[in-house]
Amino acid sequence: MLEVQSVDSGYGETQVLYGLSFQAEPGRVLAVLGRNGAGKSTTLKTIMGLLPLNGGDVSFDGTPLNDLPPYEIAKLGIAYVPETRDIFPSLSVRENLELASKRFADANGSGAAWTIDRVVDLFPRLAERMSNGGTQLSGGEQQMLAIGRALLMNPRLLILDEPTEGLAPIIVKLIHDKLAELKAEGLSMVLVEQNFGFATSLADDVVVVSKGRVVWQGDAAGIRADEEAQHRWLGV
Amino acid sequence: MTSDPGFWILQGLNALQLSMLLFLLSVGLTVIFGLMHFVNLAHGALYALGAYVAASVAAAVGYWPALIAAPLAVALVGVVLYGGLIKRMRKAGPMSQVLVTFGLIFAMLDLTRIIWGDFALGIDVPQILSGRAAFLGIEYPIYRLFIIALGGLAFVALTLVLSRTQIGAMIRAGVDNDEMAACLGINVEKLFFIVFCVGCGLAGLAGAIAAPLLSVTPDMGLQILIPTLIVIVIGGLGSLQGAIAGSLIYGFVQTFGAVLAPQLASVLIYALLAAVLVIKPAGLFPAKG
Numbered sequence: 001m002l003e004v005q006s007v008d009s010g011y012g013e014t015q016v017l018y019g020l021s022f023q024a025e026p027g028r029v030l031a032v033l034g035r036n037g038a039g040k041s042t043t044l045k046t047i048m049g050l051l052p053l054n055g056g057d058v059s060f061d062g063t064p065l066n067d068l069p070p071y072e073i074a075k076l077g078i079a080y081v082p083e084t085r086d087i088f089p090s091l092s093v094r095e096n097l098e099l100a101s102k103r104f105a106d107a108n109g110s111g112a113a114w115t116i117d118r119v120v121d122l123f124p125r126l127a128e129r130m131s132n133g134g135t136q137l138s139g140g141e142q143q144m145l146a147i148g149r150a151l152l153m154n155p156r157l158l159i160l161d162e163p164t165e166g167l168a169p170i171i172v173k174l175i176h177d178k179l180a181e182l183k184a185e186g187l188s189m190v191l192v193e194q195n196f197g198f199a200t201s202l203a204d205d206v207v208v209v210s211k212g213r214v215v216w217q218g219d220a221a222g223i224r225a226d227e228e229a230q231h232r233w234l235g236v
Numbered sequence: 237m238t239s240d241p242g243f244w245i246l247q248g249l250n251a252l253q254l255s256m257l258l259f260l261l262s263v264g265l266t267v268i269f270g271l272m273h274f275v276n277l278a279h280g281a282l283y284a285l286g287a288y289v290a291a292s293v294a295a296a297v298g299y300w301p302a303l304i305a306a307p308l309a310v311a312l313v314g315v316v317l318y319g320g321l322i323k324r325m326r327k328a329g330p331m332s333q334v335l336v337t338f339g340l341i342f343a344m345l346d347l348t349r350i351i352w353g354d355f356a357l358g359i360d361v362p363q364i365l366s367g368r369a370a371f372l373g374i375e376y377p378i379y380r381l382f383i384i385a386l387g388g389l390a391f392v393a394l395t396l397v398l399s400r401t402q403i404g405a406m407i408r409a410g411v412d413n414d415e416m417a418a419c420l421g422i423n424v425e426k427l428f429f430i431v432f433c434v435g436c437g438l439a440g441l442a443g444a445i446a447a448p449l450l451s452v453t454p455d456m457g458l459q460i461l462i463p464t465l466i467v468i469v470i471g472g473l474g475s476l477q478g479a480i481a482g483s484l485i486y487g488f489v490q491t492f493g494a495v496l497a498p499q500l501a502s503v504l505i506y507a508l509l510a511a512v513l514v515i516k517p518a519g520l521f522p523a524k525g
Contacts, residue, residue: 050418071419071421074418074419095405099405099422100421153421
């Protein structure tokens with residue numbers, strides 16, 4: 001579904017990714033693991049077209065994304081939940097959601113389109129917050145809003161950058177359960193995560209990144225069993 | 237004179253009229269900056285162009301067609317400027333943008349000289365807007381009231397568009413965080429183009445309504461540029477509230493300063509600007525809170 005092949009990328013003169021390659025399969029959750037600074041967020045930003053692709057190829061269902069601007073990539077069906085959540089502070093919670101819902105109604109033509117009501121069913125906490133400003137929310141509520149907003153784009157692939165960062169354990173559990181529900185519905189996901197337990201309990205497939213390269217590839221059970229790899233690449 | 241309520245009403249209206257003119261100019265500039273971090277110093281030159289187009293059209297077919305033709309013509313110039321220059325300069329950084337648009341001021345200044353000559357032009361306002369209206373114990377030029385009304389109308393219309401419509405939400409989202417807006421499938425560059433053209437149109441409208449009040453001269457764009465920049469710095473970049481607040485502050489401080497403390501008038505607004513920059517460096521109502 002998503003193919004990342006020999007990708008070089010980085011910030012200006014600073015190269016972060018060196019020939020990074022992996023694939024995400026439809027209907028499955030791929031976790032991208034690695035230490036801080038390994039290049040995980042850079043990978044997601046490069047996929048979204050937010051960072052320049054200096055070498056290699058990225059394609060989505062056979063469509064090359066190499067020279068596409070982020071808004072075209074989004075329209076192809078990739079929704080991005082960034083590490084910083086990036087709720088728009090000038091917009092109310094409802095407007096944040098409508099920004100996606102009004103322009104992506106049933107974008108994938110399946111008829112099972114996401115609606116604001118369905119997002120509220122998933123995260124009831126958002127219901128009472130609808131008219132609040134985007135930044136009046138707690139960290140957990142912002143994460144729910146960011147995920148809800150992404151779902152309203154009716155994506156074929158959801159990519160999440162550290163969804164549990166800075167959240168209380170009870171919220172982490174809630175986010176975990178909701179993502180598990182989405183997975184059960186067949187939504188494809190790429191998940192970047194520091195929380196090893198969280199990531200491996202959700203993921204089917206795992207790639208481990210270190211210094212901008214893939215150093216381990218396998219499935220979730222494999223990385224849980226491979227204590228040497230955990231110790232060496234993740235510091236678990 | 238300060239004990240006479242008529243004085244306060246009269247000067248208050250003068251201040252309001254100046255504020256509304258500045259609002260029409262600053263709102264486009266500030267939203268363009270907020271959305272794309274693009275500094276367009278030629279905004280004042282577009283205002284002058286609007287005044288010239290209005291003067292020519294008014295001389296040929298009358299005031300009302302001029303009021304419509306000027307913003308349209310200037311918006312069209314905006315389209316050309318965008319395609320020919322601004323689009324290429326988008327990633328060039330603020331220094332190059334300032335230099336290029338600064339150069340554009342002089343290019344447009346000379347172009348207006350070549351086309352319209354060095355003589356000051358005037359516009360006659362239609363019968364219904366000429367003369368004075370008597371109310372609250374004062375007499376006030378109807379045309380200035382018209383400017384206040386038009387500015388107020390523009391403010392209300394823009395507020396409604398920005399706060400109630402989908403494109404308004406897209407613009408606010410783009411000002412907040414253009415990368416995230418793009419990740420939601422919004423073509424921020426296209427949005428910027430639309431906002432840029434509307435901003436140019438509003439500058440042209442400001443020129444057209446200012447033309448009967450001031451004489452139309454090639455350097456009128458340069459004269460209005462500094463006040464416009466002061467307005468958006470005081471108000472805070474990128475926001476409509478900032479543009480209206482900054483315009484009102486400038487209009488009232490300038491007008492009342494000139495009549496109450498004429499010796500101080502020329503420095504008063506700069507002192508205020510400095511004070512705002514010290515206390516709230518981002519301005520009073522910056523878009524990115």
